[in-house]
Amino acid sequence: MGKYYIxxxxxxxxxxxxxxxxxxxxxxxxxxxxxxxAAIRHLGLGNNFEIIGNPKLFPQYGVKSSPALxxxxxxxxxxxxxxxxxxxxxxxxxxx
Numbered sequence: 001m002g003k004y005y006i007x008x009x010x011x012x013x014x015x016x017x018x019x020x021x022x023x024x025x026x027x028x029x030x031x032x033x034x035x036x037x038a039a040i041r042h043l044g045l046g047n048n049f050e051i052i053g054n055p056k057l058f059p060q061y062g063v064k065s066s067p068a069l070x071x072x073x074x075x076x077x078x079x080x081x082x083x084x085x086x087x088x089x090x091x092x093x094x095x096x
Contacts, residue, residue, distance in 0.1 A: 017045075017094055023067040025053030031081050032067040039087040045095075 023030045030051050040049075052058070058066060065079035071094045082090070 017091070018070075018072050019049035020061070020070040021049060021051045021067065022058050022061065022063045022070070023051065023053060024055050025051070030067070032069060032077075035081060035084055035087050036069065038084055039091055042084070042088055043091060045091070 019036065021030055021032050021036060023032050030053070033049070033051055036049060052061070055066065058064075058068070061070060062075060063070075063078065067077070067081055068075055068079070069077040069090075071090070076090055076094075077087075
């Protein structure tokens with residue numbers, strides 16, 4: 001499995017975060033992507049995010065444990081799926 005892209009429109013101009021989700025997609029879907037997508041929608045951001053589902057690619061990005069979330073090149077979540085509230089707080093932190 002390679003890279004998967006989910007595209008969304010950005011309603012807020014000037015707001016951009018590069019979000020990458022690292023999760024083994026052996027079951028065919030990403031649990032972390034569901035939470036991140038819900039947080040993005042609740043905050044009205046509309047950011048794009050990329051899902052890297054091939055565990056062989058994780059070390060290239062410094063990911064040791066999946067699932068993981070990278071915001072603007074920094075690994076901010078690793079090894080667990082956070083709650084919706086935790087994810088929203090994290091995204092707001094990186095907006096400011």
